[in-house]
Amino acid sequence: MSSNSKSQYLDILQLFRGIAALMVVLHHSIGSLRYYHKINDPFLDYVGRMGKFGVDFFFVLSGFIITYSTFYKYNEPHAFGNYIKNRLLRIYVPYLPIGICMLVVYTLLPGFSNGNRTISALTSLTLIPYGNPALSVAWTLSFELCFYLLFSISFFSKKAWNYFVLSWFAWIVLFNYSSFSTFSFLKIRFFSILFSTYNIEFILGFVLAQLVLKKIKFNSIFLFLGLVIVLISFGYCTVTHVTIFAFDVNLLFALVAFFSIFIAIRCGDLKINNVGMLLMIGNATYSIYLIHNPLQMIVIRLFPKITSIAGALVALVTVLLLSCGIGYCYYLVFEKKAIRFLKSKLIK
Known part of the structure; x- marks a missing residue:
């Protein structure tokens, strides 16, 4: 596969990242409208509930992108060391400035938060799954770190990693959907993350990357039909609040992501304007995700009293x-300049 094709695929996925980021921003913002301005509108509430599934889309994308992009780097010199450094820099360099800032704010002004969470300084500074991070959205980064570190197994043996994924999936199912779910050790934060059903979404991304890399093709009609079925099922469950099993709606949306990404890749000749707004948002997705929650809370809290849907x-x-806008500026400073500088010093 040519480098142009690889770049094109990843550009298309950046569009999805941008959409997912905006979904999460809406989720938290509509929650703040409800909390600070008592805005209760059925349509806005539904949009807000749907926004949280942007995280599920991110997890599927992460599993896909890491598997897909790493495939071309296994034989490079210092591949494993560079992978670890890249992943740690990618997560911590943009996270630490805002993470430390929020820890300081909540320590000095505990009433600043509209939640009632107990903050863990250890988790806030390291993302080690011990307690709640000061930056509320950072809980997802512990899952990202878990997958990245486990994925490093593939650098030593791809076969061992494939077997691990199968067993990992089996343990996740057992520990969530059987009598094994009552085991006391699962209450320990580390194990609750390791065996969380959210990891199924990373695994879905991994499986999708394998299908693409091995050039396993499915009929386009089948892919579109699959997308329509999971979209209808997802919509039905969210509107009627039907629950078939725990985490069912999240997994349905993860399948929406799975089919959407697969279809987009099948249409890989789609022309994308590299300076397009959505692609810019996609590039800055991580920074937008990191800064949006404290930002939206401040803006909506200070907004003049809202009494109408128009407001x-x-x-x-x-x-x-x-x-x-602010997320993109944050991206330019911490993701482009800071990470690029540190990579030039640390990556071989």
């Missing part, structure tokens, strides 16, 4: 624009 929409648009 709520103005507030949402304001938050989206500020999150994208």
